Amino acid sequence: MAGFRLIELAKPFLPLLPEVEVPYEKIGFDDKVVYTIIAALIYLFGQFPLAGVSKEASGVLDPLYFLRSVFAAEPKTLLEFGVFPVVSSALIMQVLAGLKLIKVNFKIRQDRELFQTCTKLFALLQYLVLANVFIFSGYYGTDLSVVQITALNVQLVVAGFFVTLLVEVIDKGYGFASGAMAITTVTISTNFVADVFGVGQFPVDNEGHTEPQGAFINLIQSLRASHKTWTGAIVGAFNRDYLPNLTTAFLVLALAASICFLTNFRLELPIRSTRTRGVNNVYPIRLFYVGSLSVLFAYVILFYIHVGAFVLVQLIAHNNPSSIIYKVVGGYASHNNLLYVPQFPLSLLTPPKSFVECITRQPLTPLFFTTFLVITGIWFAGLWQQISGSSARDISEQFKEQGITLTGRREQGVTKELDKIVPVAATTGAIVLGLLVACGELLGLKGKGASIIVGVSGGFALLELITAEYQQSGGQSALAQVLGAPSGGI
Amino acid sequence: MAKSNNQIEKLAEAPVEFVKDGTAFIQKCKKPSNRDFLQIVRAVGIGFVAVGIIGYAIKLVHIPIRYLIV
Numbered sequence: 347m348a349g350f351r352l353i354e355l356a357k358p359f360l361p362l363l364p365e366v367e368v369p370y371e372k373i374g375f376d377d378k379v380v381y382t383i384i385a386a387l388i389y390l391f392g393q394f395p396l397a398g399v400s401k402e403a404s405g406v407l408d409p410l411y412f413l414r415s416v417f418a419a420e421p422k423t424l425l426e427f428g429v430f431p432v433v434s435s436a437l438i439m440q441v442l443a444g445l446k447l448i449k450v451n452f453k454i455r456q457d458r459e460l461f462q463t464c465t466k467l468f469a470l471l472q473y474l475v476l477a478n479v480f481i482f483s484g485y486y487g488t489d490l491s492v493v494q495i496t497a498l499n500v501q502l503v504v505a506g507f508f509v510t511l512l513v514e515v516i517d518k519g520y521g522f523a524s525g526a527m528a529i530t531t532v533t534i535s536t537n538f539v540a541d542v543f544g545v546g547q548f549p550v551d552n553e554g555h556t557e558p559q560g561a562f563i564n565l566i567q568s569l570r571a572s573h574k575t576w577t578g579a580i581v582g583a584f585n586r587d588y589l590p591n592l593t594t595a596f597l598v599l600a601l602a603a604s605i606c607f608l609t610n611f612r613l614e615l616p617i618r619s620t621r622t623r624g625v626n627n628v629y630p631i632r633l634f635y636v637g638s639l640s641v642l643f644a645y646v647i648l649f650y651i652h653v654g655a656f657v658l659v660q661l662i663a664h665n666n667p668s669s670i671i672y673k674v675v676g677g678y679a680s681h682n683n684l685l686y687v688p689q690f691p692l693s694l695l696t697p698p699k700s701f702v703e704c705i706t707r708q709p710l711t712p713l714f715f716t717t718f719l720v721i722t723g724i725w726f727a728g729l730w731q732q733i734s735g736s737s738a739r740d741i742s743e744q745f746k747e748q749g750i751t752l753t754g755r756r757e758q759g760v761t762k763e764l765d766k767i768v769p770v771a772a773t774t775g776a777i778v779l780g781l782l783v784a785c786g787e788l789l790g791l792k793g794k795g796a797s798i799i800v801g802v803s804g805g806f807a808l809l810e811l812i813t814a815e816y817q818q819s820g821g822q823s824a825l826a827q828v829l830g831a832p833s834g835g836i
Numbered sequence: 837m838a839k840s841n842n843q844i845e846k847l848a849e850a851p852v853e854f855v856k857d858g859t860a861f862i863q864k865c866k867k868p869s870n871r872d873f874l875q876i877v878r879a880v881g882i883g884f885v886a887v888g889i890i891g892y893a894i895k896l897v898h899i900p901i902r903y904l905i906v
Contacts, residue, residue, distance in 0.1 A: 383887070383890075387890065387891065387894055394901070394905075397905075532887050532891055535884045535888035536892050538888055539888030543892070602880075606876050606877050607867075610867070611867055613865050614866050773854070774858035774862060778862075805880055808883075809883055
């Protein structure tokens with residue numbers, strides 16, 4: 347026996363956990379589109395409010411508001427934690443396997459299965475732990491009865507389990523790309539539409555006035571409202587901080603556009619065939635070599651830090667300013683009775699609520715937050731490009747199989763040459779993304795900046811996969827015909 | 837002494853080298869032309885908003901459901 351292996355722990359659960367079967371035959375283009383979209387829509391539909399939450403407002407508010415939209419989490423619904431446990435367990439298990447802290451031989455089928463089950467178990471465990479942290483912190487109300495606690499636990503964990511299966515359906519080849527990415531992308535785009543065009547009305551003052559959620563709709567409605575002047579309406583539409591405003595909408599759009607621009611940065615390496623003469627082509631190495639995963643990883647770490655702090659401050663110290671933990675870690679101050687805003691020193695890793703607040707109240711945050719994002723991003727990108735099956739050596743092996751080589755290089759030199767380029771591309775991309783996220787967040791987007799970056803790059807990756815698959819299937823698609831395509835795409 | 841100085845220098849040079857490599861890489865990159873960029877923005881934008889609207893329609897269904905069960 348070659349030492350103890352962590353994945354063996356999953357063995358007894360292997361027959362217990364349901365698993366999505368890999369499709370028997372190849373799934374057609376149309377089916378894949380439908381599977382992907384429906385899975386994401388089922389997820390959206392699952393945002394039911396939790397039963398068993400006590401009616402009286404509790405003093406404990408949402409401490410993770412700025413992390414939620416990245417993980418498609420909706421507060422006080424079944425999807426309280428969104429896809430966070432799924433994403434984090436997948437990323438962390440892969441990283442641990444890449445660092446050889448978990449011994450897995452991916453060439454053996456049984457090892458792969460065990461690894462998968464282990465990842466799923468880890469995700470479920472996180473749902474359970476997070477649910478109980480939130481329940482016992484008093485987030486769902488103080489003095490919950492045993493029945494309520496059990497009900498909340500069951501709801502959160504079962505919903506979480508359902509999400510893992512939903513993600514697995516897409517992952518296993520029924521849909522495009524990775525499940526978590528498809529789901530977050532759709533949720534983020536939904537939230538964006540809701541923030542700009544949402545028509546749901548919310549009460550804003552005691553006189554019974556309401557304002558719509560969407561920033562643009564709000565502008566129009568305020569212009570027509572009789573209790574507001576024109577200037578007041580316009581200023582309000584750009585400035586309100588209780589609901590989405592137009593300033594945020596424009597900032598988010600600017601970020602989205604810059605991501606679209608930067609995603610297309612690529613280094614084109616000239617390649618030629620070793621079998622036929624005169625066949626030349628280019629092989630692109632993109633700037634965002636690991637995509638938005640570096641941002642996701644940084645946010646996973648942030649999530650852990652903040653949940654850890656929440657446990658310490660709320661569960662152990664009860665957010666009591668005189669306790670020692672409060673003084674060391676920082677506590678929470680409530681804002682508008684909606685959010686729990688972390689205080690110094692925890693605020694160093696919390697994006698500010700607005701730019702002005704950033705300058706006046708947390709002047710050190712820009713430095714810390716940016717450094718944190720950039721450094722975790724670099725570390726992760728450097729590691730990920732090695733372990734994700736697209737490292738320099740993997741590419742040169744692909745080249746060898748397909749009989750191509752870099753122009754002006756012998757076949758043996760290809761790995762060396764790629765080794766000079768790929769890690770640089772991955773880490774540079776991570777830095778650029780980190781800086782962009784920091785920029786958006788420090789301007790006070792409260793997580794919308796990071797989420798739009800993850801969303802747009804996810805959407806871009808999906809679009810790329812879909813067009814590639816569409817071209818491969820030779821345009822044989824009933825969906826495209828219905829929609830009146832060929833939709834040239836990109 | 838000279839050796840350790842050398843090492844410190846090397847340590848200080850690492851980030852500089854790193855940034856240099858990075859900027860060189862970005863400069864060598866092929867950037868999308870204006871036309872490409874507009875096309876990409878249109879494709880991604882239409883997809884994003886279309887999916888968003890479908891999603892929002894589903895969220896709207898939730899409003900009466902919330903009334904019923906809460």
